[in-house]
Amino acid sequence: MFKRASIVAAAAAVVGIATGAQAATLDDVKARGVLHCIVNTGLPGFSYTDANGNWAGFDADMCRSVAAAVLGDGDKVKFIPATGKTRFTLLNSKEGDVIFRNTTWTFVRDVDVKLTFIHPTYYDGQGFIIRKSKGVKSAKELDGATVCIQTGTTTELNLADFFRANKIKYTPVPIEDSSEARKNYLADRCDAYTTDASGLAATRATFEKPSDHVILPEIISKEPLGPVVRHGDNQWEDIVRWAVFALIQAEESGVTAANADEMAKTPPNPDVARLLGAEGDLGAMLGLDKAWALRAIKARGNFGEIFESNLGTKTPIGLERGLNALYTAGGLQYAPPFR
Amino acid sequence: MANTHNPDMTPGLVNAYEPGEHPDWPAPSSVKGPAHWIKTNLFGSVTNTLLTLLTIYLLYKIIPAMVDWMFIDAAYTGTSRKDCEAQASGACWAFIGTRLQLFIYGFYPEAERWRVNLTAILLVVALAPVLYDNVPHRGKALIFTVLYPLIAGVLLVGGIFGLEYVATDQFGGLMLNVIIGVTGIAFSLPIGICLALGRQSHLPVLRIVCVAFIEFIRGVPLITLLFVAAVMLSYFVPPGTNFDLLVRMLIMVTLFASGYMAEVIRGGLQAIPKGQYEAADSMGLKYWQSMRLIILPQALKIAIPGIVNTFIALYKDTTLVIVIGRLDILGIGRSSLADSKWQGLSTEVYVFVAIFFFISCFLMSRYSLYLEKKLHTGH
Numbered sequence: 174m175f176k177r178a179s180i181v182a183a184a185a186a187v188v189g190i191a192t193g194a195q196a197a198t199l200d201d202v203k204a205r206g207v208l209h210c211i212v213n214t215g216l217p218g219f220s221y222t223d224a225n226g227n228w229a230g231f232d233a234d235m236c237r238s239v240a241a242a243v244l245g246d247g248d249k250v251k252f253i254p255a256t257g258k259t260r261f262t263l264l265n266s267k268e269g270d271v272i273f274r275n276t277t278w279t280f281v282r283d284v285d286v287k288l289t290f291i292h293p294t295y296y297d298g299q300g301f302i303i304r305k306s307k308g309v310k311s312a313k314e315l316d317g318a319t320v321c322i323q324t325g326t327t328t329e330l331n332l333a334d335f336f337r338a339n340k341i342k343y344t345p346v347p348i349e350d351s352s353e354a355r356k357n358y359l360a361d362r363c364d365a366y367t368t369d370a371s372g373l374a375a376t377r378a379t380f381e382k383p384s385d386h387v388i389l390p391e392i393i394s395k396e397p398l399g400p401v402v403r404h405g406d407n408q409w410e411d412i413v414r415w416a417v418f419a420l421i422q423a424e425e426s427g428v429t430a431a432n433a434d435e436m437a438k439t440p441p442n443p444d445v446a447r448l449l450g451a452e453g454d455l456g457a458m459l460g461l462d463k464a465w466a467l468r469a470i471k472a473r474g475n476f477g478e479i480f481e482s483n484l485g486t487k488t489p490i491g492l493e494r495g496l497n498a499l500y501t502a503g504g505l506q507y508a509p510p511f512r
Numbered sequence: 513m514a515n516t517h518n519p520d521m522t523p524g525l526v527n528a529y530e531p532g533e534h535p536d537w538p539a540p541s542s543v544k545g546p547a548h549w550i551k552t553n554l555f556g557s558v559t560n561t562l563l564t565l566l567t568i569y570l571l572y573k574i575i576p577a578m579v580d581w582m583f584i585d586a587a588y589t590g591t592s593r594k595d596c597e598a599q600a601s602g603a604c605w606a607f608i609g610t611r612l613q614l615f616i617y618g619f620y621p622e623a624e625r626w627r628v629n630l631t632a633i634l635l636v637v638a639l640a641p642v643l644y645d646n647v648p649h650r651g652k653a654l655i656f657t658v659l660y661p662l663i664a665g666v667l668l669v670g671g672i673f674g675l676e677y678v679a680t681d682q683f684g685g686l687m688l689n690v691i692i693g694v695t696g697i698a699f700s701l702p703i704g705i706c707l708a709l710g711r712q713s714h715l716p717v718l719r720i721v722c723v724a725f726i727e728f729i730r731g732v733p734l735i736t737l738l739f740v741a742a743v744m745l746s747y748f749v750p751p752g753t754n755f756d757l758l759v760r761m762l763i764m765v766t767l768f769a770s771g772y773m774a775e776v777i778r779g780g781l782q783a784i785p786k787g788q789y790e791a792a793d794s795m796g797l798k799y800w801q802s803m804r805l806i807i808l809p810q811a812l813k814i815a816i817p818g819i820v821n822t823f824i825a826l827y828k829d830t831t832l833v834i835v836i837g838r839l840d841i842l843g844i845g846r847s848s849l850a851d852s853k854w855q856g857l858s859t860e861v862y863v864f865v866a867i868f869f870f871i872s873c874f875l876m877s878r879y880s881l882y883l884e885k886k887l888h889t890g891h
Binding site: 211213214215216217218219220221222223224225226229230251253254255256258259262263265266268350352353355356375376378379380381488489490 | 593597610611613614618619681684739742743744757834835836837839843844846847848849850851852853855856858859
């Protein structure tokens, strides 16, 4: 989770460059018949194992969509669970083909660690949660508070920046992961807990009385989370990018998992016709077939469907679309034209 | 056993029995028995009394609450955390229950899980002749033991004899801990013995290689070695070589344990008096004969506690495989906790995993005690 570019990642990147030109990832994936997708070892709503041992969640479903586009079957995914420290190394050593692990797009990671960020699939931001009984209405009133914070993450740096900028003092309580944070916060060892707003919502949903806790209005950082691929393989980068865009465009055009086949047969407009391969041959330009986007959409639905089934208001996580709504609904999700 | 009936206790009647006719009376309760034990051990002095009372108080505070949480007020059925909370305020074992298969087999295909069970049963069969001398047909059984790693590999991975192929990345949960633990334990002992002997060797090259290997292993954390095995190795081997990740892990864990094992055994070797070596030489025994017949049996006996210590440490280290993207029992627990239906039940998961490890490690330590007693020759 948004761990800062660690030494390990940097070292791996250096080795990655040393190996020189990248072979075509698409060929590797096709030859293997399985997409190697790096996911979180466990983050509510994004990636976790269900009772049958299947990976589930927003990120896992995105992997399936890409696999469906490339290999024709959304189940041809091997999930590689990775910690924040190992994810970039696993990608650069070619153990994985793509990272779908709520990774924050930052300057250093993009430029210095030599990663290629595709597109933010989830716009997040760091927030605070605190007990209502403390009577705090704004993060700026947190002077002298103890704050639970995950170590080694960008949230730690954001927190320090925020308190310094507002000239208020705090005591950090370092913790290792979100379940530990939950325990510490509930045991009152810290007044407030800070992490990504999506994580706060997910954590709050598990409290005995969620309404006793309030998520403060301030969002103190930008956390654009999205898929990552290796530097230097433009074809593969394009495939992952346009697979994600296809899901977003599908939502905008009203194409769902249920009606995709029908839409492909009788497209309501030229945009949908091109997207679903009824017209033109965009797939061939990616090195795929005509129905690539159709399959991606059919795997787990369009962007909105994937969001709602894993994170939306009907799930225990209960997140609003917010910034992640389409631009037509006041959000930031916007796909370039398919032409 | 009232003392009034014991003629010994009455002065003047000491010689009431003929020589050799004296009956064996039980010791009086003032010098033996539970009451005496409690008096001397728990209330022997003021400090002891205070400590005893304090301990009783603490246990009184902890034990009932723990039993209450774990058993009495626990929920055993349900399909989500909310279900559990509706039933009881204690532990939610339903979570572990619904995912028990996942905790045991990881992602191993459901239809093929009998192969894991069979491998586990055969493991017991293979271990029996190694652990105990009085197993019937021990000689033949030992041949099976030697062949066991091969049989286990074929059974678990498959791909031949009509068994469906199961990729090793589908191994997980408890089975992964046991596979890595048992392999590490089984192979680190012989390798460790060789390294320990090599370190004491008179051949300089052999000695230097062994010393360098041991010092390198001891100087690097296991997590680093696993990391190298997982991600760096692909830079060093020729492209296209696909070296299974599980095999890489097994090798690394085994080498790591061997380094420590070598030092434990060297401790045992150094405890053997020089006279033993000289005696072996004077018998005309060759190097390997003297090691096998004289030195090692004594050295290993001395080193048993240290060896088992290393085994236990190795076994617990198997949870580190999470850093290279394999989910062992603890990793399965973590990824299960992220299921929003069950989120927040970390205590149950950690207690469950702790119980599993405690049972495994306790058995190992009990066996080592048994072995020490068996091999105790009184000198």
